[in-house]
Amino acid sequence: MTAVSLRGVLAVRVATLLAIWVAWELLARSGLVYEGIVPSSLTVVGSIVRQLSERTIYVDAIQTTYEVVAGFAVGSAAGASLGLLLGARRHAGAYEQNQGKK
Numbered sequence: 001m002t003a004v005s006l007r008g009v010l011a012v013r014v015a016t017l018l019a020i021w022v023a024w025e026l027l028a029r030s031g032l033v034y035e036g037i038v039p040s041s042l043t044v045v046g047s048i049v050r051q052l053s054e055r056t057i058y059v060d061a062i063q064t065t066y067e068v069v070a071g072f073a074v075g076s077a078a079g080a081s082l083g084l085l086l087g088a089r090r091h092a093g094a095y096e097q098n099q100g101k102k
């Protein structure tokens with residue numbers, strides 16, 4: 001791509017984001033929908049800043065990470081165990097069939 005086309009692509013991306021933001025703000029301020037459903041973008045940014053400044057979000061994030069890792073470990077152990085069991089059973093059956101042919 002040339003520098004001109006890259007600038008054009010960037011301009012379209014910025015214009016798209018700006019149009020989405022303006023539409024969001026117009027909808028939020030219009031009163032057509034409940035304020036709790038579509039809040040102002042400034043309200044959302046303020047809420048994000050407030051939540052990131054509190055300790056609770058980090059404790060919750062650590063707890064969620066622990067739960068995801070623990071669930072993955074349990075699922076992996078169960079899946080590997082079941083796979084080994086089923087694989088061993090299939091090979092045991094093949095071994096028994098081959099023993100009978102001797």
